[in-house]
Amino acid sequence: MEVKKSKWDRLMWTWKPASEREAGDSVVRNLLLHWFPAKVTKDSLSFRYSFWLGTVSALLFGILAVTGVVLMFLYVPSVERAYPSVKDLEFTVSFGGFIRAVHRISAHLMVAVVFLHLVRVFWTGAYKNGTASNQNRPFNWILGLALLLITFLLSFTGYLLPWDQLAYWAITVGTNIASAAPLVGDKIRFLFLGGNEIGQNTLLRFYVLHCFFLPLLVLFLFSWHMWRVRKDGGLACVDKLALKQKSEKAAPVKSKTYSLLGITRGSTVHVETALVAQDEHTVPSSPNLTRRLLAVMLITMTVVALLAVFIGAPLEEAANPLVTPNPAKAPWYFLWLQELVTDTTIHIGGLTINGALLGGMLVPGLLVLLLGAWPYLDKSSANSVGVWFAKERRRQNLIFLVVVIFILIFTIIGTFLRGPYWKFYWPWQGWPEVPRRF
């Protein structure tokens, strides 16, 4: 069908769909859109179900990649030059301070958003398989968990690069906690640091991990994660809808099904969830999904840019192994662990039982293992797939809530309420003045 195009359309669109049918085609015909389904349920689009946290994580990763490449042109990963090169970024490079602040804020937000994404998936039971065949959501949950851990590592490796006191001592505290692992702890620390203390080797290792190895891993796992979402029939709320309609025993509807590039063998997800593909529940992805994606993209960028303008990225004195700042803190997302280490370190007379093993290794290690295994332990029925706080999963959701609150409280205590000598200070209590030279 030939449609008359305005000049604007010709400028903006290589090809603009004229019908719903063509809109479906457009998804398959476009590289950037090809991973979307042709049609998408309204529930999947809703903010209330997913908060779009996965998308926001991916967008933040995109912002980090773009700003990161810019920073790579200007940053020198050497002990002598790293700190001055960051100072130059702040003082002489056009927009340098802003780009650095955007990178820093996006990194913090990504850690938070990826974590919230995990929390959302748990509370909606979205790691569970529905009734469609060929689903393997538990595995995708594990991929997601791996992505969370890599996000921590990405942030942690980036933390060292400015080579200031904040960086140096945060990595010192962080890697010291890691060295509490039995048998291999010291070796792992040695491997990461490229020696027994933080130096040029560490900086180079962290730099390569941060700029090349870990982003590559994220890209790979993220693609896998997305591919699995499509193979699993989209978001878990689709299964909820299908189940609801099955119970209504509506007659099957003949509908065109779209599959990835049209070459997937066997029955497609959409055949399995055919009942959902009705006009009352679904809308074409183009332009409904793409439009909302654009909105989410712009909102994310706006929030990041606003925060970057108002907060900026800190840069303390140049790293000095001889002077420990007081207090020396790990990056904020590890502060609940640092807090836990302090609280489980017990002094009996002259004897000190170090809490690093419990707080630094056992608790986080156990949590990760338990999280990975949970989809296989959760025996609730398909009725609780894609449902916020399903009745059937009330007890586990409650326990998860307790763990999340515990982590949050310990993070808040570690971040805001711990002062010099790791002493407790209420927000209204001022910290003692930090002495200066002059």
Next chain:
Amino acid sequence: MNWKNRDWAWIYWSAVVLLLITGYIVWDNMVPEWGDYQSDFKELVAQRFGQARAKQVPAGIQQVWVPQLGRADRCTTCHLGVSWKGFENAPEPFRTHSKAILDKHPIAQYGCTVCHGGQGQATDERSAHATMVEHWEDPVLGADLAKTYLVKNREALLQINCNQCHRYDHETKGADYINYAKQLVQQKGCRACHTINGRGGMVGPNLTYIGDQSPEQYDYSRMNGVKTAFAWHLAHFKEPKAMVSTTVMPNFGFGSKEAQALAMLVLSWKKTNLPVEYIPGVKVGDVPSPEELAKEKQMETGEGAFFVKKTCFICHSVSTLGIESATNIGPDLANAAADVQARFGRTLEDFLAAPTGTMAVVLSTQIHLTPEERAEAISKLKAAYQLKLEQEKTARPRK
């Protein structure tokens, strides 16, 4: 509003906010603080010296890069008048730097911050002067700080940095506070208890690098007011027991000036990584031994001085006159009177008047002898030959 329109609303509002932020950032980048100073300075130059000179005022961020000291100082971005003549009384940041000091410490070799302190890389006043900012422990040692510590001479504090290089001077011209403090160290016998620069007692702490001690490593619990290392030393010099109750350091009855001078001195005692050419009084060179010096003097002033003066000695020794060639390319000239006859079948006089071979080239291009000099050469060479014959005579019987 339906959800489609709501999406569009979000898109438009975010786009507008993003555009505003972009505008703000671009604007912020286009009107840096130093831009105002540069246009003010340009105006000042135009007023005093005319438009032509004003065009010579540099634009953009200025930088003095001193790789030897690892410094990139951008102070001259605003302090534009530093090396201009005629702004001696101009308001800061445009004042001309005193010439006497710059002559000895050229900006290209020293930069600014190595003496004045401050954050050289910074391009805004607050960060650059760093007197009130966090995370920069090396503020500009200028009038602001002097006011805080009630130092009468408002420029005195920067003598702390003079003493980074001039540490081992007994007296440094212009550094009166530091000089006074060094005198006090001698007079009061600080070394009786303290080791300073590797010499002294062990009763008190070693002070050699006390300036490197972190401000957090002092005990401020008995101190009122600002908690700084400098303030601690001021209080401690005035009354040691007030700061450290268990100290055995006596109260020397120091007044404000003494305490200030001494606090400046001890804070200047830091480990430095200075290239050797920056340390006054240190000369690294190839020092000749006393024997070498004696030989040199003998050659320059002895009987054979003529052959040194005319540079013959580069190739020839004249052994009996004490001339030793470093290279010995040509034959010993002590033997020349006989040797020339033997080699060329000509007398010395004849040969020098019309030399052949290598000597023809040397005597026409590098060594020019006037007739008088030629005569002197011949008489000296003959004398040398006589000496040689005598030496051989006296040497033979011994065999």
